[in-house]
Amino acid sequence: MNMQSKEVYEEFRGMVRRLAVDKILPNAAETDATSLPPEKSYAAFREAGMLGLPFPEALGGQDGDLFTQVIAMEELARVCATSALSLMTPWAALDPVVHFGSDELKNLLIPAAARGEIRAGWCLTEPRGGSDLPGMISRAERRGDDWVINGTKRFITNATWAQWYLVLARTGDKDYGIFMVHHEDKGISFGKLEKKMGLRGSPTADVIFDNCVVPASRVVGDPTRGYPNMMLSLSYSRPLIAAQALGIAQGALDEAVKYTKERNQFGQPVARFQMVRGMIADMAVKVESSRALLYRAVEAAMDGKNADNARSLASMAKLLCSDTAMSVATDAVQLHGGYGYLQDYPVERMMRDAKITQIYEGTNQIQRLIIAKHVYQS
Numbered sequence: 001m002n003m004q005s006k007e008v009y010e011e012f013r014g015m016v017r018r019l020a021v022d023k024i025l026p027n028a029a030e031t032d033a034t035s036l037p038p039e040k041s042y043a044a045f046r047e048a049g050m051l052g053l054p055f056p057e058a059l060g061g062q063d064g065d066l067f068t069q070v071i072a073m074e075e076l077a078r079v080c081a082t083s084a085l086s087l088m089t090p091w092a093a094l095d096p097v098v099h100f101g102s103d104e105l106k107n108l109l110i111p112a113a114a115r116g117e118i119r120a121g122w123c124l125t126e127p128r129g130g131s132d133l134p135g136m137i138s139r140a141e142r143r144g145d146d147w148v149i150n151g152t153k154r155f156i157t158n159a160t161w162a163q164w165y166l167v168l169a170r171t172g173d174k175d176y177g178i179f180m181v182h183h184e185d186k187g188i189s190f191g192k193l194e195k196k197m198g199l200r201g202s203p204t205a206d207v208i209f210d211n212c213v214v215p216a217s218r219v220v221g222d223p224t225r226g227y228p229n230m231m232l233s234l235s236y237s238r239p240l241i242a243a244q245a246l247g248i249a250q251g252a253l254d255e256a257v258k259y260t261k262e263r264n265q266f267g268q269p270v271a272r273f274q275m276v277r278g279m280i281a282d283m284a285v286k287v288e289s290s291r292a293l294l295y296r297a298v299e300a301a302m303d304g305k306n307a308d309n310a311r312s313l314a315s316m317a318k319l320l321c322s323d324t325a326m327s328v329a330t331d332a333v334q335l336h337g338g339y340g341y342l343q344d345y346p347v348e349r350m351m352r353d354a355k356i357t358q359i360y361e362g363t364n365q366i367q368r369l370i371i372a373k374h375v376y377q378s
């Protein structure tokens with residue numbers, strides 16, 4: 001896919017930034033404090049026509065390319081990482097449907113998701129582990145025209161808030177299938193909502209399948225190729241998580257610059273002290289170098305000529321942007337002194353939100369395995 005002109009992307013960035021400041025930022029502290037889903041942000045995304053951003057126009061979407069989506073994530077996470085995740089999760093969960101699903105399934109789900117009538121989540125991780133995905137226990141067995149799913153999926157974003165769940169389950173010794181399950185299907189249930197360090201407004205819970213029967217029309221693609229298909233979708237969603245992390249880092253840097261200019265010690269703004277300036281400079285270097293790598297990864301993914309290289313760059317971007325988010329948010333708290341430790345200042349939330357970006361969508365150790373494999377093979 002060809003990149004659009006810089007002006008087109010920057011105009012889009014300006015639009016999302018205005019939306020973020022006017023409609024998303026006001027919900028950030030509330031969704032964190034109440035641990036309730038960011039309904040007001042979701043309504044704002046619906047009103048702005050952003051829910052269908054990555055989906056094909058023919059299915060009611062906006063055909064927004066990967067760079068457009070990355071810009072959206074970056075600008076939204078800059079003010080509220082939870083709201084950004086609420087937008088991104090259905091995009092990622094429905095990506096396999098767009099690429100591998102039947103026309104019937106696409107027509108059922110994608111236009112409704114673009115209109116905001118349904119939300120989706122994806123169910124990969126299990127209690128026994130998330131890194132060793134091929135070791136999963138959940139199974140789907142064919143019975144006549146139906147499939148019967150058994151298993152428990154852990155840490156599922158949007159659990160209880162979504163109407164549709166994409167499920168990866170074993171269909172043979174070495175085969176996996178992808179299935180779409182509706183929240184009212186017989187045999188699906190939900191565990192308790194987890195109490196989390198950050199992203200508190202984003203619901204996270206177990207999704208349990210107990211002889212859950214789904215019709216064969218709900219299989220996404222070839223029921224023996226679910227694993228490789230899912231890996232392709234993960235390499236698409238990693239730049240989005242990297243963008244979420246980069247947004248958190250940029251937001252924390254913004255707050256640190258603002259605070260250090262306002263806070264006086266020894267008769268002058270702390271921003272005048274060399275050590276403070278040195279920290280701000282280091283934070284800015286981390287943010288800009290992370291952005292450069294992320295945009296390089298997006299270019300490689302959109303260019304599409306070397307999928308292995310693009311996958312490795314996506315892992316590099318996820319690794320660097322999330323490490324930057326954690327380090328810059330921690331330094332931003334430091335530069336706020338004692339006030340940084342209070343919930344009154346957004347950097348406290350940003351530091352808690354940053355941590356998950358090093359863990360989910362493949363931990364950073366797993367990203368290193370992917371990168372090293374590519375480096376040795378190329």
Ligand SMILES: Cc1cc2nc3c(=O)[nH]c(=O)nc-3n(C[C@H](O)[C@H](O)[C@H](O)COP(=O)(O)OP(=O)(O)OC[C@H]3O[C@@H](n4cnc5c(N)ncnc54)[C@H](O)[C@@H]3O)c2cc1C
Nearest residue numbers: 122123124125129130131155156157359360361362363365
């Ligand atoms: C808030 C939140 C939201 C999430 N949302 C979703 C979701 O929507 N859908 C979904 O399916 N999952 C989701 N997850 C799960 C997430 O992707 C997993 O937690 C993550 O992949 C790690 O799996 P694990 O927790 O089982 O850790 P483990 O796999 O048990 O890892 C434990 C530690 O061992 C390390 N490790 C494991 N294997 C290796 C190795 N080979 N080499 C080196 N180190 C290794 C890991 O890096 C980690 O540090 C979410 C998790 C959280 C906390």
